[in-house]
Amino acid sequence: MSKLIAEKDRVTVVDREAVAADVKSQLFFNHYRRLTGIAAKIYDDGTAAVDIDPATLPATLRARHTEGSEAQRQKWLDALSDEARNRLSAAEKKFALRYTILVATTDLVPATGETQRTSLEALDLEEERHLNEIKNKKSA
Numbered sequence: 001m002s003k004l005i006a007e008k009d010r011v012t013v014v015d016r017e018a019v020a021a022d023v024k025s026q027l028f029f030n031h032y033r034r035l036t037g038i039a040a041k042i043y044d045d046g047t048a049a050v051d052i053d054p055a056t057l058p059a060t061l062r063a064r065h066t067e068g069s070e071a072q073r074q075k076w077l078d079a080l081s082d083e084a085r086n087r088l089s090a091a092e093k094k095f096a097l098r099y100t101i102l103v104a105t106t107d108l109v110p111a112t113g114e115t116q117r118t119s120l121e122a123l124d125l126e127e128e129r130h131l132n133e134i135k136n137k138k139s140a
Contacts, residue, residue, distance in 0.1 A: 005039050010111040011050060012036045013103060027104045031058065036111050040100065048108060052099040059121055061099075066125050069097040 005011055013032045022028040027047060037052040054062055073095060077085060085093075 005042065005048060005105050005108050005110070007039055007042050009039045010036065011039050011048075011108040012111045013050070013101075014107050014109055016107075025104070027102060028107055031061065032101060032103060032107075035101070037099075037101075039108065042105065046105050047102055048105045050101050050103060050108070052101060054096070054099060057099065062121075063125060065097070065099050066129070069095075070129050072097060 013028075013035045015033045016028075018028050018030050034056070035050075035052050036056040037050045039048050040051045041049040043049075054065055057065060073093075077093065080088075
């Protein structure tokens with residue numbers, strides 16, 4: 001690795017095949033390849049927690065992550081009383097779960113270029129989620 005990775009750096013997981021040692025360490029899987037995110041925490045043992053940018057997830061994982069995030073958000077909101085829910089700001093009501101992976105720092109490189117633009121599929125999912133939220137609000 002040409003540059004040491006530090007916390008808060010934008011990083012990309014290297015593009016390589018998983019090997020037998022990866023199965024044992026559980027620090028690299030083929031679906032991690034080329035994911036980009038922010039190094040949230042660097043540990044002394046040579047591993048790093050990386051908050052992955054959902055836009056870099058493969059379409060199927062991104063859709064599953066978005067659906068899970070929405071389900072958790074709705075479950076949380078449903079568990080609140082009407083009074084507590086009404087006191088929340090719009091920003092507090094809208095949250096997304098992080099997709100965080102643990103990977104060896106040797107499998108990370110500094111990310112190049114700009115953040116990827118949101119795909120049309122991701123925009124469609126977000127729009128559908130928002131419209132459902134509006135519909136549910138009107139029916140309540």
